[in-house]
Amino acid sequence: MFAGPFDFSIVKRAQEAGLVEINFVDLRNFGIGQHRIVDDKAYGGGHGMILRVDVLEKAVEATKDKRLSKDGEKVVFLGPRGKTFNQNKAFEFSKLKHLILICGHYEGIDQRAYEFADEEISVGDFITTGGEIPAMLVTDAVARLIKGVLPKRVVEEESFSKNSLEHPQYTRPDTYNNLKVPKILISGYHQKISNWKQKKSEETTRKLRPDLLKKAS
Ligand SMILES: C[S@@+](CC[C@H](N)C(=O)[O-])C[C@H]1O[C@@H](n2cnc3c(N)ncnc32)[C@H](O)[C@@H]1O
Numbered sequence: 001m002f003a004g005p006f007d008f009s010i011v012k013r014a015q016e017a018g019l020v021e022i023n024f025v026d027l028r029n030f031g032i033g034q035h036r037i038v039d040d041k042a043y044g045g046g047h048g049m050i051l052r053v054d055v056l057e058k059a060v061e062a063t064k065d066k067r068l069s070k071d072g073e074k075v076v077f078l079g080p081r082g083k084t085f086n087q088n089k090a091f092e093f094s095k096l097k098h099l100i101l102i103c104g105h106y107e108g109i110d111q112r113a114y115e116f117a118d119e120e121i122s123v124g125d126f127i128t129t130g131g132e133i134p135a136m137l138v139t140d141a142v143a144r145l146i147k148g149v150l151p152k153r154v155v156e157e158e159s160f161s162k163n164s165l166e167h168p169q170y171t172r173p174d175t176y177n178n179l180k181v182p183k184i185l186i187s188g189y190h191q192k193i194s195n196w197k198q199k200k201s202e203e204t205t206r207k208l209r210p211d212l213l214k215k216a217s
Pocket of ligand 1: 078079080081102103104105106107108109121122123124125126127128129130131132134
């Protein structure tokens with residue numbers, strides 16, 4: 001599942017440049033018995049299977065980087081009950097040396113496993129089949145913020161980096177069906193263009209996401 005998204009574009013280049021290393025841990029390697037069982041039925045009944053706490057803890061312990069302090073590493077569950085992931089969280093994770101993301105599947109994870117996780121992160125108020133797609137999303141958003149992956153200027157101008165949305169963007173043609181590119185953008189006056197971008201970013205944020213401005217203030 002992960003091969004496509006991580007083998008493409010910015011995340012691929014970040015790995016090739018040695019700025020990001022992504023490893024996959026197969027829980028089966030820590031499974032119980034001959035069949036390497038990793039999950040079981042829920043106590044008290046219910047649909048689907050639950051990932052076992054003992055299997056998960058063994059996998060997490062084997063994956064941790066023993067050289068790192070507590071501040072350098074985090075163990076994070078992907079799950080719908082967690083705090084909603086956002087750009088600030090992505091920035092926070094991008095400063096870590098090691099981020100362990102745990103993907104649930106089927107019905108979820110034994111509650112006792114939350115004892116050894118640092119936090120639970122949700123990608124929104126909806127349910128995905130497993131934690132894999134949420135993990136890809138978090139990895140992508142974090143990887144592009146790691147120092148050196150993108151120019152600082154690009155990251156700073158992007159939506160959410162300063163609790164605001166990016167200014168509108170245009171490219172050729174200059175006129176399309178009577179719709180014109182703002183004259184200022186083709187004027188060549190760099191300072192004026194920069195002021196325009198700032199103003200439009202504020203206007204767009206006020207119109208589309210006024211909640212961000214409240215956060216900024
Ligand atoms: C089908 S879901 C389980 C949902 C769970 N039974 C519930 O109702 O809360 C299986 C796995 O997908 C992942 N998942 C589902 N929705 C998610 C979300 N919004 N954010 C992050 N992970 C999610 C979690 O890892 C979860 O353990």
